[in-house]
Amino acid sequence: MLPAVIAFGIAFFCFTLRCSVTVARMQDIPTWRRFLPLSLFLIAAAASLLRAFDIPEVANAISFPLNLAVVLLSFREIRGGRRKRELGPSV
Numbered sequence: 001m002l003p004a005v006i007a008f009g010i011a012f013f014c015f016t017l018r019c020s021v022t023v024a025r026m027q028d029i030p031t032w033r034r035f036l037p038l039s040l041f042l043i044a045a046a047a048s049l050l051r052a053f054d055i056p057e058v059a060n061a062i063s064f065p066l067n068l069a070v071v072l073l074s075f076r077e078i079r080g081g082r083r084k085r086e087l088g089p090s091v
Contacts, residue, residue, distance in 0.1 A: 012067065020041045024037070024038045037077070041070045
C-alpha cells in the first residue's frame, strides 16, 4: 500500500509542476496570472518541507489545498488559452 501512496504523491507532484510551468510559458495572459500557479506551487512545496522539521500540522493544512488550487487555476488558464486560439484573432 505504501508504494502506491508514494507513486500517487510523486505523480501528483509532477502533474502540478507541469501544469504550473505550462501556464508560466503562456505569453497571451498578464504576468501575474502566468506566475500565480507557479508561486502557489512553490509555497506548497515549501510548506510540505515543514514535515522534515516536525511541523506536520502546518504542512497538512497548507500543502494539499494549495496544490489543488494550482491544478484548478492552471486548468482554467489552459482552457481559456485554447478557447481563445480556437475562436481566432477577432476575440
